[in-house]
Each structure stands twice: as C-alpha cells, then as structure tokens.
Amino acid sequence: MYKKNNHSHKAEHSNQKYQFPHQGEPKQLNRTAAGALRTRTLQPVRGTQGDGESENTLVYGKNAVSELLKSGTGVDTVFMADSMAEAVASYFTALAKDAGAVVKRVHSVKLTVMTGTENHQGVACWASAIAYAELQDLLNLAAEKGEDPLLVLADGIEDPHNLGAIIRTALLCGAHGVIIPKRGGVSITPTVAKSSAGAVSVLPIARVANIGQTVRWLKEQNIFVYCAQMGGAVPYQQDLTGPLALVLGSEGSGVSPLVQSLCDGTLSIPMAPDCGGVDSFNVSVAAGMLLYEVDRQRAAQTDE
Numbered sequence: 001m002y003k004k005n006n007h008s009h010k011a012e013h014s015n016q017k018y019q020f021p022h023q024g025e026p027k028q029l030n031r032t033a034a035g036a037l038r039t040r041t042l043q044p045v046r047g048t049q050g051d052g053e054s055e056n057t058l059v060y061g062k063n064a065v066s067e068l069l070k071s072g073t074g075v076d077t078v079f080m081a082d083s084m085a086e087a088v089a090s091y092f093t094a095l096a097k098d099a100g101a102v103v104k105r106v107h108s109v110k111l112t113v114m115t116g117t118e119n120h121q122g123v124a125c126w127a128s129a130i131a132y133a134e135l136q137d138l139l140n141l142a143a144e145k146g147e148d149p150l151l152v153l154a155d156g157i158e159d160p161h162n163l164g165a166i167i168r169t170a171l172l173c174g175a176h177g178v179i180i181p182k183r184g185g186v187s188i189t190p191t192v193a194k195s196s197a198g199a200v201s202v203l204p205i206a207r208v209a210n211i212g213q214t215v216r217w218l219k220e221q222n223i224f225v226y227c228a229q230m231g232g233a234v235p236y237q238q239d240l241t242g243p244l245a246l247v248l249g250s251e252g253s254g255v256s257p258l259v260q261s262l263c264d265g266t267l268s269i270p271m272a273p274d275c276g277g278v279d280s281f282n283v284s285v286a287a288g289m290l291l292y293e294v295d296r297q298r299a300a301q302t303d304e
Contacts, residue, residue: 060124076189081122100186138177156250164195232266
C-alpha cells in the first residue's frame with residue numbers, strides 16, 4: 001500500500017508558485033499553403049448551434065473539416081455523405097476517432113439542408129467555440145481560494161457523456177480544474193457541455209500535449225498523483241488531503257501503462273463479489289465516488 005508520509009503538503013505548498021514548464025515553440029504552418037488554405041476553406045460556414053452555454057459553428061468541405069479535426073478544436077459529430085468514396089470516408093473516420101468525434105453517415109440531401117449549399121463536398125461538422133484554460137489558471141484558482149490544488153486528468157476518455165459527467169462532479173466536489181489531452185480523447189463538444197449541466201463554463205479546463213509529461217510536472221510541484229485502476233489501494237484507507245491530482249483512464253483500457261507507472265499511487269473502489277462478469281465501474285461513476293471521498297476527507301480536516 002502506498003503511503004504519503006514523505007509529503008508535508010501544507011508546509012510545502014503554502015507559498016508554492018506554480019509554473020508550467022516550457023515545452024518548445026509550436027510548429028509553424030506554411031503560410032503560402034496551409035495558411036491560405038485555412039482562410040479559404042473555413043469561409044463556407046452557415047449558422048450556429050447553441051447548447052445553452054456555448055456557441056458552435058457548422059464547418060463543411062473536405063479541407064475545412066480535415067484541418068479542423070487536425071487542429072484539436074472541439075468537434076462533436078462529423079457528418080459524412082453515405083455516397084462518399086470508402087477511401088475518403090476511412091480517412092475522415094480516422095481523423096474523427098483521433099479527435100474524439102462521433103461519425104454519422106447521412107444522405108447528401110441532409111448535408112445540403114444543413115449547410116445551405118450543394119457544395120459541401122460530402123462532409124460537415126460542428127465546431128465548438130469554447131476557450132480552454134492554461135494549466136497555470138487551474139493552479140491560480142486554487143491559490144486564490146487558499147486551497148490545496150485538486151485536479152482531474154482524463155487519460156483518453158472517449159465518451160462525451162462520461163467526460164461531461166466527470167467535469168460536473170469535479171466542480172461539485174471542489175476540484176480546481178480538469179485536464180484533457182489534445183489528442184487521443186474527446187474534447188469539449190456540445191454533448192460534453194450538455195452532459196456537464198453547464199459546469200464547463202464554470203470549471204477551468206486545460207488541454208495538454210502529453211498527459212505523462214503533465215504528471216511528471218505535477219509531481220515536481222509536490223502534487224501527489226493517484227490514478228484510478230484495478231488492484232490499487234482502497235480510497236478511504238488513504239490520506240487524500242493536501243495537493244492532489246487524480247488520473248482517470250479510458251472506458252476500454254483504463255489508464256495507459258506509461259501514465260500509470262508515473263503516478264505516485266493507484267486507487268481502486270471495492271466491489272461486491274460474484275458480479276456476473278461485470279468487473280469495473282463506469283469511469284464517470286468511479287470519478288464521482290473517488291472525488292466525493294477526497295471532498296469528504298478535506299471537509300473533515302477543515303472541521304478539526
């Protein structure tokens with residue numbers, strides 16, 4: 001069982017200044033090619049879709065949708081004409097999967113109605129206009145509240161309903177932000193926003209290029225990092241007070257082996273025996289139980 005006796009959180013973090021490490025300059029696009037292409041292909045935009053908390057723009061055309069999916073901007077659903085060539089359809093399906101978007105094959109007439117033109121080239125998607133926070137913003141929020149940081153990291157969560165529920169629970173349990181990857185998981189889409197019941201507009205959400213690198217940096221800042229995975233320690237038997245980050249893995253495979261190896265400890269929620277082959281909790285349900293335990297321990301510590 002992992003113990004945290006070597007961490008004196010309150011003493012070490014009272015005046016801690018958090019700064020995210022420099023990760024290198026972003027790659028520059030070729031202005032004469034990609035830059036001009038983006039300006040041209042992102043022009044055909046029609047209408048907006050409201051989810052109650054954000055405004056979303058309909059983007060269509062092969063180049064426009066392709067560039068949008070590659071950029072990592074929040075995309076909920078990609079609509080493709082059922083008449084699209086299979087090779088092209090496979091290309092967009094792969095891009096959509098990598099961006100965490102759902103693919104729907106529809107009749108070309110529906111795309112014409114959605115976009116208001118027959119020049120949609122067989123593909124369209126809704127792009128979210130939600131702005132992401134910097135990691136520094138999450139830590140600044142904890143400092144402003146005079147609290148130890150509590151962060152939630154989503155390592156490859158693909159279901160937008162799960163991510164939305166996790167964000168909602170994180171807010172209600174006192175977390176200071178949620179961290180998601182730029183690739184390999186769902187971004188903040190209209191479905192995520194709706195599932196969060198508006199929490200995406202209140203709780204800072206940051207995107208990072210690499211979850212593993214982020215875990216390393218959090219540990220360097222003396223933030224204790226747990227991951228939720230089978231075979232771990234029982235949450236209510238651990239000290240979950242002090243600066244803490246919780247990593248939640250994908251629905252299918254859980255926390256990736258590399259990220260798990262980087263974490264300070266592993267938490268597992270006890271289950272009843274003989275569950276008929278059902279061997280794990282839904283990730284958003286597990287997040288709720290774990291974050292509630294963190295909140296309970298922190299509240300108890302405050303009352304002492």
